[in-house]
Amino acid sequence: MEKEEVIDLGRLLQLMLERKKVVGSIIAACTILAIIIAFILPKQYESTTLVQTRSAGKDIGGAAAMAAAMGINVGSLGGSSSNASPTNYIELMKSRRVLEPIIDEMEWPDGKKPQAKDFAKQKLDIKNTKQTNLIEVTAKGRTPEEAQMISQGVVDNFLTMQTENSQQTQSLLVRFLNERIENAKQEADDAAAKLAAFQKEHKLYSPNDQAKLAIEQLNAYDKTIGEMQVAQKSAQAQYDVATQKLGEQKAGAASYNINDNSTVQSIRAQIVAKEVELVGLRQKYTDNHPSVIAAQRQLNQLSQSLSDEVGAVVNSNAASLNSAQMELLKNQAVAQAQASAASASEAAIKAKKAEKETEISQLPEAVMDYIKLESDAKIKQQIYTSLVQQCEQDKIQEAMESMDIQIIDNADLPDVDKPVAPRKKLIASVGVVLGLIIAGIYSFIIYRKVESV
Incomplete structure (x- = not known):
């Protein structure tokens, strides 16, 4: 050994x-x-800018405005707070569109500029402060002025990019809605003209008490049918915007068979049933009655559940996509599901309306024709008015989008005698x-x- x-x-x-x-x-x-x-070793200085996200639950590109205009919960279009989370903002701040103007402004040895991703690794430390809605943008520079310029430049360029993107998408929404407004206006005018011509021909301007009662009973159906048609047009506008943004991935949401999902179908059936129940309540009570308010609240909750389920389906099928593409797909899929639910609700309401019309079919033919023409005119006018209001809301939202991120502390100028390295x-x-x-x-x-x- x-x-x-x-x-x-x-x-x-x-x-x-x-x-x-x-x-x-x-x-x-x-x-x-x-x-x-x-x-x-060369000295290095650090400068920090502090920003705050105005709302963690806002959807990208105006989807929240669309939701509000449709009477849908803001969080229902595309998911939850992840849509515009600080994590997404941090990644966007490292994008080429934000960093390349800063890189171009700086002087580099032999004129060799770094790639944006390399620049971000070397010069930037962007973090979410203690899981709040605050973001710290810390930049390193060879001089105090350079560090301050980089930190402030990242935030300024990001704000500019967000504003341009939001306004571009919001403008698309407005353009799509304007097209539908023109059609709705023409249809409303045609329906009003037909009613006026009928009144003139038959000298029928005020139906009898029995007809008035029938009209009042049908008004609740007409109101809901109008709302469903507006919801479909609005959802289609949102779907078109998301599709245009997705470009070559425009068929993405359809490939997930959103409307064939059993859970989505179940929630959609509950929405249809609740819409029919709400119509019945509106025939008896005003919109301020507790029963109507409770039914409307339950309907909003079902709509939120539908959006959450659609978001989960998209998440499980598109995990490999980046956050921006994921949110666009969610918006597209939710719009598809909302349009389907509105269409199914409209069909159910029309069936109930047809039953009511059968009950009052004993009225004189002229009175029946009057009721139908007046009902059609009211629906078309309601659609037109709702679309105009929604378009105005989207224009206001367009001006507000740039406020999504707010600067709390501008980039500080480091002390020249206190370098960090x-x-x-x-x-x-x-x-x-x-x-x-x-x-x-x-x-x-x-x-x-x-x-x-």
């Missing part, structure tokens, strides 16, 4: 003391070298530690030589 080697630490320490000049020189040399390096004391300490390690290795080598003699 080989003899186990034992190191005599006392003897090793004695050898180090005997050669203390050499050992001290090694430690001193490493320390001096570290200090020299600390003074040679190089950290001279730390580098000197590393030099001392490195010197001790080298001195220890040197002493151990001497020890082995002495012991082997």
Whole structure:
């Protein structure tokens, strides 16, 4: 068996003391070298900008405005707070569109500019502060002015990009709605003209009490049918915008078979049933009655559940997409599901209306024709009025979109005498530690030589 080697630490320490000049020189040399390096390394400064997201639940590109105009919960279009979460904003701040103007403004050795992703790794530290809606943008620069310029530039460029994107998408919504408004206006005018012509021809301007009662009963159906048609047109406008944004992925939502999902179908059936129930309540009570309010609240909750389920389906099928594409797909899929639910509700309401019309079919033919024409005119006018109101809301939203991010603290100007790097004391300490390690290795080598003699 080989003899186990034992190191005599006392003897090793004695050898180090005997050669203390050499050992001290090694430690001193490493320390001096570290200090020299600390003074040679270029200085770096840090500047921080603090921003706040106005609303974590806003959808990208005006989808929230569309939801409000449709009478749908704002969070229902495309999911929840992840839509415009601080995490998404942080990634967008590192995009080429935000960073390239800053890179172009700076001077680079030999004119070789870094890629945006490399620049972000070297110069930026963007983080969500303690999981709040606050974002800290910290930038490193060779001078205090450069650090301040980078930090402020990132936020300013990001705000500009968000404003342009929001206004572009909102303008698309307005354009699509304007097209539908023109059609709705023409249909409303035609329906009103037919009613006026009928009144003139038959000298029938005010139906009898029985007809008035029938008209009042049908008004609740007409109101809901109008709402369903507006919801379908609005959802189609949102779907068109999301499709245009997705470009080549415009068939993405359809590929997930949103409307074939069993849970989506179940929720949609509940929405249809609740819409029919709400019509019945409106025939008895005003919109301010507790029963009507409760039914409307339950309907909103079902609509939110439908949107949440659609968002979950998209998440499970498109996990590989980036956050922006994911939200566009969610908006597209939710619009598709909302349009389907509105269409199914409209069909159910029309069936109930047909039953009511059958009950009052004993009225004179002229009165029946009058009721039908007046009903059609009211529905068409309601659609037109609702679309105009929605378009105006979207125009207002367009002006408000740029307020999604607010600057709390502008980029500070670092003290020229307080660079964050190089950290001279730390580098000197590393030099001392490195010197001790080298001195220890040197002493151990001497020890082995002495012991082997």
